[in-house]
Amino acid sequence: MSTSHTQSNLAQSKLPPLTPGVYRKRLFVVALIATFGGLLFGYDTGVINGALRPMAAELGLTAFTEGVVTAALLFGAAIGAAVCGRLSDGWGRRKTIILLAVMFFAGTMTCVFAPSFEVMVAGRVILGLAVGGASTVVPVYLAELAPFEIRGSLAGRNELMIVIGQLAAFVVNAVIGNLWGEYNGVWRVMLAVAAIPAIALFFGMLRVPESPRWLVEKGRHDEARAVLETIRPFDRAQAELADVENIAEEEREQKVTGWRGVLANKWLLRILLVGIGLGVAQQLTGINSIMYYGQIVLIEAGFSESAALIANIAPGVIAVVGGFIALWMMDRINRRTTLLIGFTLTTVCHVLIGIASVMLPVGNPLRPYVILFLVVAFVGSMQTFLNIAVWVMLSEIFPLHMRGFGIGVSVFFLWITNAFLGLYFPSLVEAVGITGTFFLFAGVGVLSLIFVWTSVPETRGRTLEALEEDVTTGAIYTVGKRRGVNA
Numbered sequence: 001m002s003t004s005h006t007q008s009n010l011a012q013s014k015l016p017p018l019t020p021g022v023y024r025k026r027l028f029v030v031a032l033i034a035t036f037g038g039l040l041f042g043y044d045t046g047v048i049n050g051a052l053r054p055m056a057a058e059l060g061l062t063a064f065t066e067g068v069v070t071a072a073l074l075f076g077a078a079i080g081a082a083v084c085g086r087l088s089d090g091w092g093r094r095k096t097i098i099l100l101a102v103m104f105f106a107g108t109m110t111c112v113f114a115p116s117f118e119v120m121v122a123g124r125v126i127l128g129l130a131v132g133g134a135s136t137v138v139p140v141y142l143a144e145l146a147p148f149e150i151r152g153s154l155a156g157r158n159e160l161m162i163v164i165g166q167l168a169a170f171v172v173n174a175v176i177g178n179l180w181g182e183y184n185g186v187w188r189v190m191l192a193v194a195a196i197p198a199i200a201l202f203f204g205m206l207r208v209p210e211s212p213r214w215l216v217e218k219g220r221h222d223e224a225r226a227v228l229e230t231i232r233p234f235d236r237a238q239a240e241l242a243d244v245e246n247i248a249e250e251e252r253e254q255k256v257t258g259w260r261g262v263l264a265n266k267w268l269l270r271i272l273l274v275g276i277g278l279g280v281a282q283q284l285t286g287i288n289s290i291m292y293y294g295q296i297v298l299i300e301a302g303f304s305e306s307a308a309l310i311a312n313i314a315p316g317v318i319a320v321v322g323g324f325i326a327l328w329m330m331d332r333i334n335r336r337t338t339l340l341i342g343f344t345l346t347t348v349c350h351v352l353i354g355i356a357s358v359m360l361p362v363g364n365p366l367r368p369y370v371i372l373f374l375v376v377a378f379v380g381s382m383q384t385f386l387n388i389a390v391w392v393m394l395s396e397i398f399p400l401h402m403r404g405f406g407i408g409v410s411v412f413f414l415w416i417t418n419a420f421l422g423l424y425f426p427s428l429v430e431a432v433g434i435t436g437t438f439f440l441f442a443g444v445g446v447l448s449l450i451f452v453w454t455s456v457p458e459t460r461g462r463t464l465e466a467l468e469e470d471v472t473t474g475a476i477y478t479v480g481k482r483r484g485v486n487a
Contacts, residue, residue: 015243015463016236018147027145027231031157033204034141036197037097037134038158040104042165043194044073044127045288049312050173051187053305058184059117067423072121074419076128077135078412084133085140085408093141093211096133101202103130108194136411139395140403144211145231147240148463152330155395156388160323163383165197167316174310213464216244217400240463247400247465262402267474271397272406274455279414281448282390285346286425286441287382288418297375300434301357302368311372315379322383334460335389339452342385347445349378350438357435371434396459399468 048070056066088096107130110123138158146154172193180186209231215224221241228237262268298308329338353374360367398406428437457476459467470476 015239016233018149018236019233021233023231023233027154030145030208030231031142031154033201033208034097034138035158035161036201036204037100037104037138038161039165039168039197040194040201041131041134042162042167043169043197044104044108044131044165046166046169046316047173047190047194048073049170050177051190054177055120055187058187059114059120061117063426065117067426069117069120069124071419071423072124073128073131074415074422076125077132078128078415078419080129080132081136081411081415082132082408083129085136085404085406085411087133087404088137088140088214089404093137093144093214094205094208095210096137097141098202098205100130100133100137101198101205103127103133104198104201105195108191108198112188112192112195132411132415135391135415136404136408139391140407141211143392143395143464144213144403147232147236148461148466150331151396151464152335152392152460153327155392156323156327156330159388159391160320160327163316163319163323163387167313167320168193170313170316174313178306178310212241213244213400216241216248221245243463243465244400247468262405265472267472268399268402270474270477271471272402272409274457275394275397275406275410276413277451277455278390278393279410280417281343281444281451282386283414283417283421284441284444284448285343285382285386286350286421286438287346287379287387288421297429297434298368298372300429301371302362302364303372311368314372314376318376318380319383322380323388325384326388329384330388330392331460334458335393336452336456336458338385338389339456340449342381342389343445343449343452345381345385346378347442347449349374349381350442350445353378353438354435354442357433357438393456393459396464396467397457397471399471400464 052066052070055061055069061069084096084100103126107123107126107128110126111120114120114123139155142155142158143151169190173190176186176190180189209227210223212224212227215221215227224244225237225241228241231237232240262272298311299305303311326338353371356367356370356374360370394407394410425437428440432440457470459476462470467476
């Protein structure tokens with residue numbers, strides 16, 4: 001074990017404890033404002049679920065162009081994740097989120113007033129850039145603000161807001177679609193709702209502080225101290241600042257940045273591959289295919305179009321419930337444990353959906369309700385054990401000097417996987433049906449379990465600085481993975 005590794009762990013053990021105080025309220029208010037980015041992420045990805053069919057009728061979309069409209073946001077998100085990760089490293093987390101709020105509003109307005117397929121795709125790409133940027137920058141911002149004792153539950157709030165946004169989209173779609181579905185342009189109203197949280201995010205972020213860890217990285221120590229003193233007890237703020245300053249100084253001496261620095265260090269390369277693997281594995285569960293095309297899956301299961309629109313709210317509700325449970329667990333149960341449980345449960349649900357589709361043929365009155373129940377169980381398992389855990393881990397596993405870069409690359413691959421699933425999921429269901437589709441997801445789930453068991457380290461109960469020391473020396477793979485930290 002290296003000297004710096006030992007010093008970092010000693011510094012963590014000597015941090016003054018968190019005590020009750022007004023700082024907690026300030027911290028939670030800042031987190032609430034920042035997570036409007038997650039709310040927009042969820043609404044803009046979920047609203048297409050109900051808006052696509054009336055949009056297709058008005059704009060004359062084909063099955064392929066429907067896929068293009070859906071996937072345009074996702075490919076844009078991949079680019080946004082990669083670009084905004086690096087942008088936030090240089091420009092700042094706070095300023096980048098303010099820019100994203102402007103992009104959310106601009107993309108929403110472009111889609112609402114789109115006269116044609118081409119303009120709609122352009123608007124969806126702008127929204128995608130904003131969604132991808134939010135998925136990268138907001139979790140990092142929250143993780144860098146949070147005390148390590150509650151980092152999981154605080155950073156995890158962004159994922160909870162994502163599913164709240166998706167649920168809001170499903171409810172708005174169901175209400176508007178069933179009340180005014182016969183009118184032209186109803187889908188434009190569904191899309192326009194997203195302008196409200198975009199405005200709230202913009203004005204809210206103007207009043208919150210920059211990440212203190214980013215400020216230290218840029219040599220702005222007095223500003224970092226001032227920020228920490230507003231969101232920590234005074235003695236804790238001074239101790240954390242000293243710890244962050246020590247790590248930042250070590251990084252400057254090592255001069256490890258960008259692709260070259262990562263590729264030159266086997267441990268940094270390994271943690272980057274872990275981050276990519278986590279993002280890809282999360283998407284290959286098919287969770288977002290359910291969120292984008294849930295109505296199509298339920299119609300395939302046997303529901304009528306209007307009934308499917310209403311039934312589609314059930315997965316959204318269970319996702320929010322699971323999110324609250326996940327937040328409670330994040331600072332109590334090890335990350336690896338939750339991931340292993342999550343991939344096990346989702347794989348079992350995939351197998352059961354495939355079996356139900358075979359045992360209950362089209363026309364069987366039980367078929368739609370059994371498949372709906374299993375889809376709800378899948379979404380609940382995913383949200384309770386996987387989604388929040390994956391996003392929290394992506395926000396905390398990378399060293400400070402490559403945090404924006406590392407999460408940006410990881411989330412780029414996450415969104416690319418998401419985009420291809422979004423583009424080809426309807427064709428996959430058409431080609432092999434629900435049965436084949438979910439059996440394929442089950443096979444990938446087994447591979448994901450193997451990946452987590454063999455490659456993903458433990459991160460719970462450690463400061464970001466202690467984790468950074470273990471990542472850069474490789475100690476996280478020999479120590480953190482095997483022991484239950486603060487269990």
